[in-house]
Amino acid sequence: MRSRIDIEAPFKTRVKQAVDDPLLADTLTRATLHLKEQKRLSLEELESQRLRDQMRQMKAHTLRNLPELLERFEHNVVMNGGQVHWAEDADEANRIIGELAERHHVRKVVKSKSMATEEIHLNRHLEAKGITCVETDLGEYIIQLAAEIPSHIVAPVIHKRIDEISDLFADKLSMPRTLDPQALCARARVELRQEFLSADMGISGCNFAIADTGTVCIVTNEGNGRMVSTLPRVYVAVMGIEKLVPTPQDAFLQYQSLTRSATGQRVTVYLSMTSGPRRPEDVDGPEEFHVVLMDNGRSRMLADGYGESLMCIRCGACLNVCPVYRQISGHGYGNTYSGPIGAVISPLLSEEMAHNKDLPYASTLCGACRDACPVQIDLPKMLLNLRHDLVSGRNMPGTERRAMQGFVGVTSRPAAYQAAARVARTGTRLLSGFGDRNLRRLPPPLHHWTRQRDFPPMAKQSFREWWAKRSGTRGSAK
Amino acid sequence: MGQAIRDAGIRKVSQARQRILDRLRQGLADPKIPWPPADTPPLTPGEHMHVATLRAEDAGLEQRFAAELEKLHGSSDIADSMVAARMFTVQKILEWLDDTGPRRVLAWSELNSWLPGLEENLFDRDVEVVVPESLNSLDTRGDLQEIRVGITGVEVAFAATGSVLLKSTPGQSRSASLLPLNHIALIPGTRLLPNVETWLEQHQQDGSLGHAIRNSANLTLVSGPSKSADIESKLTLGVHGPKELHAVLYPAAG
Numbered sequence: 235m236r237s238r239i240d241i242e243a244p245f246k247t248r249v250k251q252a253v254d255d256p257l258l259a260d261t262l263t264r265a266t267l268h269l270k271e272q273k274r275l276s277l278e279e280l281e282s283q284r285l286r287d288q289m290r291q292m293k294a295h296t297l298r299n300l301p302e303l304l305e306r307f308e309h310n311v312v313m314n315g316g317q318v319h320w321a322e323d324a325d326e327a328n329r330i331i332g333e334l335a336e337r338h339h340v341r342k343v344v345k346s347k348s349m350a351t352e353e354i355h356l357n358r359h360l361e362a363k364g365i366t367c368v369e370t371d372l373g374e375y376i377i378q379l380a381a382e383i384p385s386h387i388v389a390p391v392i393h394k395r396i397d398e399i400s401d402l403f404a405d406k407l408s409m410p411r412t413l414d415p416q417a418l419c420a421r422a423r424v425e426l427r428q429e430f431l432s433a434d435m436g437i438s439g440c441n442f443a444i445a446d447t448g449t450v451c452i453v454t455n456e457g458n459g460r461m462v463s464t465l466p467r468v469y470v471a472v473m474g475i476e477k478l479v480p481t482p483q484d485a486f487l488q489y490q491s492l493t494r495s496a497t498g499q500r501v502t503v504y505l506s507m508t509s510g511p512r513r514p515e516d517v518d519g520p521e522e523f524h525v526v527l528m529d530n531g532r533s534r535m536l537a538d539g540y541g542e543s544l545m546c547i548r549c550g551a552c553l554n555v556c557p558v559y560r561q562i563s564g565h566g567y568g569n570t571y572s573g574p575i576g577a578v579i580s581p582l583l584s585e586e587m588a589h590n591k592d593l594p595y596a597s598t599l600c601g602a603c604r605d606a607c608p609v610q611i612d613l614p615k616m617l618l619n620l621r622h623d624l625v626s627g628r629n630m631p632g633t634e635r636r637a638m639q640g641f642v643g644v645t646s647r648p649a650a651y652q653a654a655a656r657v658a659r660t661g662t663r664l665l666s667g668f669g670d671r672n673l674r675r676l677p678p679p680l681h682h683w684t685r686q687r688d689f690p691p692m693a694k695q696s697f698r699e700w701w702a703k704r705s706g707t708r709g710s711a712k
Numbered sequence: 713m714g715q716a717i718r719d720a721g722i723r724k725v726s727q728a729r730q731r732i733l734d735r736l737r738q739g740l741a742d743p744k745i746p747w748p749p750a751d752t753p754p755l756t757p758g759e760h761m762h763v764a765t766l767r768a769e770d771a772g773l774e775q776r777f778a779a780e781l782e783k784l785h786g787s788s789d790i791a792d793s794m795v796a797a798r799m800f801t802v803q804k805i806l807e808w809l810d811d812t813g814p815r816r817v818l819a820w821s822e823l824n825s826w827l828p829g830l831e832e833n834l835f836d837r838d839v840e841v842v843v844p845e846s847l848n849s850l851d852t853r854g855d856l857q858e859i860r861v862g863i864t865g866v867e868v869a870f871a872a873t874g875s876v877l878l879k880s881t882p883g884q885s886r887s888a889s890l891l892p893l894n895h896i897a898l899i900p901g902t903r904l905l906p907n908v909e910t911w912l913e914q915h916q917q918d919g920s921l922g923h924a925i926r927n928s929a930n931l932t933l934v935s936g937p938s939k940s941a942d943i944e945s946k947l948t949l950g951v952h953g954p955k956e957l958h959a960v961l962y963p964a965a966g
């Protein structure tokens with residue numbers, strides 16, 4: 235069954251559709267709460283703050299030295315027998331991969347989940363060339379059967395109930411209906427194994443790559459990452475230029491930070507580290523190994539003052555704690571990257587810029603995302619900067635402009651903000667009887683703002699404290 | 713790797729490469745950008761924290777490994793001798809090979825170097841050990857699909873997370889730990905370490921870390937059987953990789 239959210243619809247319509255779907259809200263709340271609980275349990279076991287600090291330092295160092303690390307990585311991939319391609323934007327990345335596929339007479343591609351390839355709409359591009367693309371994550375496979383786009387960075391079918399999945403398997407694979415997840419999984423294994431064995435090319439993203447050794451690392455639980463990087467003749471890894479880490483030690487630090495933040499596991503089942511194509515006497519492995527290094531707006535984000543968001547390790551923790559995400563689900567964002575991080579980076583990535591000016595408003599600035607982030611990225615600060623940049627510099631629809639002018643106005647006049655926030659707090663309390671539902675309307679001048687987004691329950695650090703800090707630390711990003 | 717191939721790789725350099733690097737350098741040179749800070753030092757080797765560590769109450773490396781693997785839905789036997797290890801291994805394999813399927817196992821070469829006498833034991837029980845030299849053709853792979861059990865050693869194993877590190881080399885296929893429904897990993901005590909950080913530090917100290925990571929085309933860290941929670945957050949096993957992972961831990965001879 236299709237999601238009830240029409241992803242082609244304008245942002246406002248998508249939000250309304252999502253909020254009005256009680257089943258969806260219920261499924262999402264259950265799934266995100268489960269992930270949150272898992273995460274809490276394992277984080278208690280370790281010096282979580284130290285891990286966050288080391289991660290932040292390592293990622294900041296990496297960004298500061300990114301040009302040199304990219305050159306070192308390229309050199310090492312080539313020394314390992316692999317090939318490196320540079321793509322300025324989505325079109326160029328698609329063209330490179332399309333040409334590789336043509337050169338190798340590829341008819342079928344198997345893929346493991348990759349936000350990078352979603353970002354550039356690679357499947358669409360390859361399919362236009364008559365190449366079949368098979369998504370092989372169980373969740374992505376189900377989505378592909380249902381012809382949707384993923385709704386969550388780490389758990390793509392978070393919004394589907396098992397009876398819907400069973401209906402889908404009955405419809406598309408003629409499988410008898412069942413409510414047993416293991417039976418559905420076993421069926422998918424059989425279907426997908428045939429695809430792996432007959433594919434000519436494997437494509438994955440890259441969770442991180444080691445500059446010192448030219449090694450591409452992918453993290454999976456199902457093993458499809460191993461399949462796509464082992465069985466087909468040609469293996470292509472597509473990665474944003476920010477995915478590097480300097481050393482193997484840094485890689486294992488990030489690996490463990492990622493698994494804990496993403497799903498609360500100490501380890502994932504598989505961490506596949508590829509350093510080049512199969513060696514001469516090897517039993518198996520791809521004959522060719524290609525890495526596509528993709529910019530697609532990232533270097534500009536750095537120059538425009540949004541460099542901090544390039545430290546994101548795509549763990550999805552900020553989504554799980556986000557009240558807006560819980561209300562509207564990934565599809566409400568209508569983008570590859572959803573949740574708070576998606577609201578920041580989607581408008582900044584070249585391909586998606588045009589229709590994403592709404593997204594920085596799809597957040598309540600409650601701060602929960604920053605508290606959850608394993609790299610401590612200050613997402614609320616960046617969202618606010620982005621709103622400011624959009625209001626001051628670029629054209630946007632009338633309502634958006636008025637809403638933002640109201641917002642900027644009130645936050646720069648403390649008395650007005652405090653008055654509004656008082657009402658918001660009362661409202662939050664009054665509405666608590668409705669579970670997660672947040673306050674739907676603020677008094678003027680903020681009412682334009684809440685026309686489109688709910689006001690959140692107040693977070694650990696109040697907006698005022700956060701604002702004060704922000705005013706003190708904000709650089710002069712344009 | 714020939715020089716010609718390397719040159720071909722480097723000649724792939726496009727305008728894109730130069731433009732991307734230039735834009736990054738320009739951006740980083742601007743003192744007004746709020747991030748990243750100008751003076752962030754790298755984490756130096758040895759500074760990295762040990763994320764998963766042994767605890768005071770751990771009875772030993774083997775016990776901790778077994779406990780962790782069990783949490784990950786795997787299983788293990790702790791043997792007190794190589795003879796016992798061989799017995800556990802054969803027993804588990806026979807349990808997995810039911811009467812309907814072929815009596816074949818997909819293995820790394822020279823199983824006897826992991827557990828002396830294992831190949832003879834399997835031969836005695838009418839189990840054929842298949843060690844492919846090269847898996848290129850789809851036909852061979854199709855044939856291998858019928859095999860339900862894979863046997864491998866390990867490069868090293870980590871007790872604190874119940875993980876094994878597998879290295880692809882001539883004779884050590886990736887397929888043996890990937891294609892069959894069941895995987896058995898042989899872990900001599902000499903290859904069992906507290907955690908991955910210990911392994912990294914050992915190689916860092918003798919200057920062999922880069923080599924350890926990149927001298928094979930693939931290293932895979934495996935922690936438990938293949939799993940997914942994509943369907944309503946419910947656990948399902950054996951999505952693509954093995955549905956069962958069994959480890960046999962034993963003291964190495966001399």
Ligand code: SF4
Pocket residue numbers: 495545546547548549550551552553575603606607608609610611613
């Ligand atoms: S912004 Fe932080 S919490 Fe969100 S996905 Fe990225 S790393 Fe994870």
